[in-house]
Amino acid sequence: MKNFGTYSKDDVVFLLKDISSLIVEEGNKEREMKIQNGSHYSEMIPIEYEVSEEYLKLYKEKLETNKDELAYAIGVMSDKIIKKNGEDVVIVSLARAGTPIGILAKRYLKNRYNLDLPHYTVSIIRDKGIDINAIKHIVENHPTSKLQFVDGWTGKGTISKELDKACIDLENIFNKKFDSTLAVLADPAGYSALYGVREDFLIPSACLNSTVSGLVSRTVLRDDLIGKDDFHGAKFYEHLRNCDESTNYIDTIYNCFEGQYENIDKELENWKEDIITKDGDNDVSRIKEKYHIKDINFIKPGVGETTRVLLRRVPNKILVRDINDESLRHIFILAKEKNVEVEEMDLKGYSCCGIIKNMRDM
Known part of the structure; x- marks a missing residue:
């Protein structure tokens, strides 16, 4: 799908089926009840609203504060x-948090080295795997290229593990090697062997939903919507066009690249490889144990995952x-708006963690 979302087609090609007119969004409480009663999260999408003026102001402040570190x-x-x-590589972003990161990687490499790498966004879904049809499209169009998967951050390594399984399946299907190394901007969990930084710092694109992801929903995989030859689906949130921050987010960070070249070169001077540490496992x-949580999927560690909760x-x-x-601060604002308790805990790998409510306790 070449014309989807609000990004330029020069930045990214979405390999997603447009199901905008086929699916109705559902409220958080309604979706949570369904998920905890056996429905899969990928069968539905949330209602997305304009955020409060205070929260949007905070997002813009965070972007301004963090733009150099992000660059x-x-x-x-990217380096x-x-x-x-090598240079014969395709950037494959995992929808949707990976999309702005993949765009920025593409722009950085074009700006600094005049490398114009292909960039696609594909869907990967916990417990259901990667979109095989999307990967087939990429392999057919770039038969000699390596695929580099990109995401925003590692929460507790769930998608990294899903990608490990997916690449084994892909090798059997396409009879070629797939590298499951997941490149991420921030790797607080210690699950990436190719990261920008390891600290659990705020990536501002985690602050918003579709309005910083090209107005595209999270991806959907449901038998009545997605045929066997279709890409996984997504909705375009047309009604949010007037508050779309997607392009401004990319441009703000892009404009800081050149000022960071010297720092980047110093960091990479003796780089050979990154080691997976799985540091976040201990916190999880x-x-x-402390909160007697039976389902690990109720635990969402890291600033990005906490924000999404x-x-x-x-x-x-x-x-x-x-x-303190x-x-x-954006976490504290959202928690106050939603009347959610905030508690201090001696976390080692993460700065914060969201715990999902067990609806059976309500």
Whole structure:
């Protein structure tokens, strides 16, 4: 699909089926009840609203504050991609958090090295795998190229593990090697072997939903909507066009690249490879035990995942390493707006964690 979302087709090609007229959004509470009663999260999409004026102001402040660090992290990640793969590589972003990161990687490499790499967005869904039809499209159009998968951040490594399984399946289907190394901007969980930074810092695109992702929904896989030859589906949120921040987000970080070249080069001077540490596992285990959580999917660690819990799930409570951490102000605003308890906990790998409410306890 070449004309979808609000990004330029020079930035990304969405390999998604437009199901805008075929699916109705559902409220967070309604979706949470369905998910906890056995429905899969990929069978529905949330209602997306304009955020409050206070929250949007905070998002813009965070983008302004973090733009240089974001440009640095993008540059480090992008240079590692080329050092690892060479120049015959396709950027494959995982929808939807990976899309703006993939666009920025493409722009960085074009701006700095005049490398115009192909960039696609494809769907991967927990417990259901990657979109085989989308990968087939890429392989057929770029038969000699390596595929580099890109996402925004690692939460607790769920998508990294899903990608490991998917690449084994892809090798059997296409009879060629697929590298499951997931390139990410931030890797607080220690699950990426190709990251920009390891700290759990706020990527502003985690603050918003579709309005910083080309007005595209999270991806959908449902038998009545997606045929066997279709790409996974997504909705375009036309009604949010007047508050779309997607292009401004990309341009703001892009304009900081050149100022970070020296810092990026210093970081990469002796780089050979990144080591997977799985540092986040200890935090997740302690949270699971302390709060008697049976389903690990109720635990969403890291600033990006915590933000998403507050935006589109039904949160039980929010854990933070430091209740006075000014970098988590957007978390505190959302928690206050939704009347969600915030509690301090001695977290090691993450700055915060969202815990989803068990609807059976209501």
